[in-house]
Amino acid sequence: MTGLGYDIHRFKEGRPLILGGVEIPHTHGLDGHSDADVLSHAIADAVLGAIGLPDIGHWFPPGDPACKDINSLEILEKAASLIREKGHSLVNVDATLIAEAPKVLPHREAMQANIGRALGLPPERVGIKATTNELLGAIGRREGIAAMAVAQVD
Numbered sequence: 001m002t003g004l005g006y007d008i009h010r011f012k013e014g015r016p017l018i019l020g021g022v023e024i025p026h027t028h029g030l031d032g033h034s035d036a037d038v039l040s041h042a043i044a045d046a047v048l049g050a051i052g053l054p055d056i057g058h059w060f061p062p063g064d065p066a067c068k069d070i071n072s073l074e075i076l077e078k079a080a081s082l083i084r085e086k087g088h089s090l091v092n093v094d095a096t097l098i099a100e101a102p103k104v105l106p107h108r109e110a111m112q113a114n115i116g117r118a119l120g121l122p123p124e125r126v127g128i129k130a131t132t133n134e135l136l137g138a139i140g141r142r143e144g145i146a147a148m149a150v151a152q153v154d
């Protein structure tokens, strides 16, 4: 089965920028109730969607004090454990980050390692790409970062 995930977060000054569990130097971080790791959120929704489970907002409700500043690698761990509990196994995930800045690909291997560890996958089964939005729309105006992902589950 295949699952699809999408997320977007606004930039906010004074927050660290966390993507795939890696803190990336930048002028702004992302706003959110959790650590706002937009990449991990998109991947988690793809994993959950592959077997028809409710999305991350169901398991980690926005505004729930228990989720305040949560490390989103924990969200990935939860998604992967739900897959295993239901008797399925994760085959691979693939994601694209959409951001004008900063350059994220220098951090690709660190993100692959973190996400792979959280999901129980080797790094080569965690695809991470990035693209700009060619200066178009909110992402093009550097107002935030979006991510989309797919997951394959047996």
Ligand SMILES: C[C@@](CO)(OP(=O)(O)O)[C@H](O)COP(=O)(O)OP(=O)(O)OC[C@H]1O[C@@H](n2ccc(N)nc2=O)[C@H](O)[C@@H]1O
Binding pocket: 007, 031, 032, 033, 034, 035, 036, 037, 041, 055, 056, 057, 058, 059, 060, 061, 062, 063, 064, 067
């Ligand atoms: C990771 C967490 C941890 O608290 O917070 P953030 O760091 O993003 O703020 C949340 O799980 C982040 O959940 P996320 O799914 O992005 O939040 P929202 O967009 O506000 O959606 C919350 C819930 O409302 C549901 N929803 C959303 C839009 C819509 N038109 N109808 C809906 O029923 C979604 O299915 C989701 O379960």
